[in-house]
Amino acid sequence: MxxxxxxxxxxxxxxxxxxxxxxxxxxxxxxxxxxxxxxxxxxxxxxxxxxxxxxxxxxxxxxxxxxxxxxxxxxxxxNRDQVRDSVFENLSAELREPLLRMKKSGISLERLLEVIEKIWKEIN
The missing domain is CATH 1.10.10.10 (Winged helix-like DNA-binding domain superfamily/Winged helix DNA-binding domain)
Structure with missing residues (x-):
């Protein structure tokens, strides 16, 4: 498998x-x-x-x-490029609503990027 x-x-x-x-x-x-x-x-x-x-x-x-x-x-x-583009399109759609909520809550892009970077490092 x-x-x-x-x-x-x-x-x-x-x-x-x-x-x-x-x-x-x-x-x-x-x-x-x-x-x-x-x-x-x-x-x-x-x-x-x-x-x-x-x-x-x-x-x-x-x-x-x-x-x-x-x-x-x-x-x-x-091919790989077509699948990658599709994955990013799906990801954009999935992230849109949570990001909109965070932006409306006053969370800065910098803080959001810090959280993403922390999670990224934890899963590697």
């Missing part, structure tokens, strides 16, 4: 699969043209219902990251 799935995480398993695939592309362990494990193979590896994997693959396909090919399975069709 390329990435870990945490069954105790509040993040749904299909989202963890999607994140894992994106991370593998960002780390260049998966590249354009690479084939993903079949739905059944992935489900067996991480011990989840195949429908969970199918949902993750379907959503990745709708996002243009992978594509189903008859006889070949699911193939990566996005």
């Amino acid at each position: 390329w990435f870990d799935i945490d069954i105790r995480s509040p993040l749904p398993i299909y989202d963890q699969i999607k994140r894992g695939v994106r991370e593998e592309i960002l780390k260049e362990r998966l590249k354009e043209g690479d084939t993903l494990p079949s739905i059944r193979e992935m489900a067996s590896q991480i011990r989840v219902n195949p429908n969970t994997v199918a949902r993750a693959y379907r959503e990745l396909e709708m996002e243009g990251i992978i594509m189903a090919r008859q006889g070949l399975g699911y193939i990566v069709v996005s």
Whole structure:
């Protein structure tokens, strides 16, 4: 298995699969043209219902990251730069509301950056 799935995480398993695939592309362990494990193979590896994997693959396909090919399975069709851009777009959308609340509360950008830097160092 390329990435870990945490069954105790509040993040749904299909989202963890999607994140894992994106991370593998960002780390260049998966590249354009690479084939993903079949739905059944992935489900067996991480011990989840195949429908969970199918949902993750379907959503990745709708996002243009992978594509189903008859006889070949699911193939990566996005490169690292495209996935990185997508990740930053999603991050911007997720951060917008909390940042707006902080700005309205009078928290300075400098203080916010200090907090981000502290957290960044803690997780490395």
